Amino acid sequence: MSDVDALQTALAAEHAAVWVFGALGGRTSASATPDLFGSVSASYDDHLDRRDDLSDAIVEAGGTPVAAEPAYELPTLDTPAQVEAVALRTERSCATTYAWLTGRTSGAWRRWAIEALNRTAVRELAFRGTPEMFPGSDEYADR
Incomplete structure (x- = not known):
């Protein structure tokens, strides 16, 4: 597998x-749940x-970036906990990706990729995630 792939x-x-967090942003409130909104x-x-x-890297390498799906499936989002x-x-x-x-x-x-993994693992904590020894690698989680 090439780097571009x-x-x-x-x-x-x-x-x-991006699509999911855009949808989640529409279901949060800066006044009612400021921490979650932030x-x-x-x-x-x-x-x-x-x-x-x-996208820029793929174009620079001579590739055509894969397109986004028209929509992605979301569960019910009626509460801040959801x-x-x-x-x-x-x-x-x-993180797994x-x-x-x-x-x-x-x-x-x-x-x-390591920087992206680190940032994602830290951001999990804002959503009540738990620190993991090997984030993004479920088979080694919490060992």
Whole structure:
């Protein structure tokens, strides 16, 4: 698998994360749940930046970035707890993708993937996640 193929996989995950966090932002309130709103907004911005980085890198390498799906499935989002649970699940999914990406890239892109994994693992904490020894690697979690 080439670096570009690996970046395409990460880009597909970021398309989903941007869409999900955009939807979650519409289900939070800066006045009623300011901490949750701030965390969702920060996640949205970070995923948007990473999506753009990946798209730019793929174009620079001569590829065509994979397109986003028209929509992604979401569960019911009636309460702040439901929004928080979906945000945590999304961050964990991204952590898994970035852990995978570190093993399939080298050099600058591996460093980029490690940084993305670290940022995602830290952001999980804002959504009531727990610190893990090996974030994004479920088989080694909490050992």
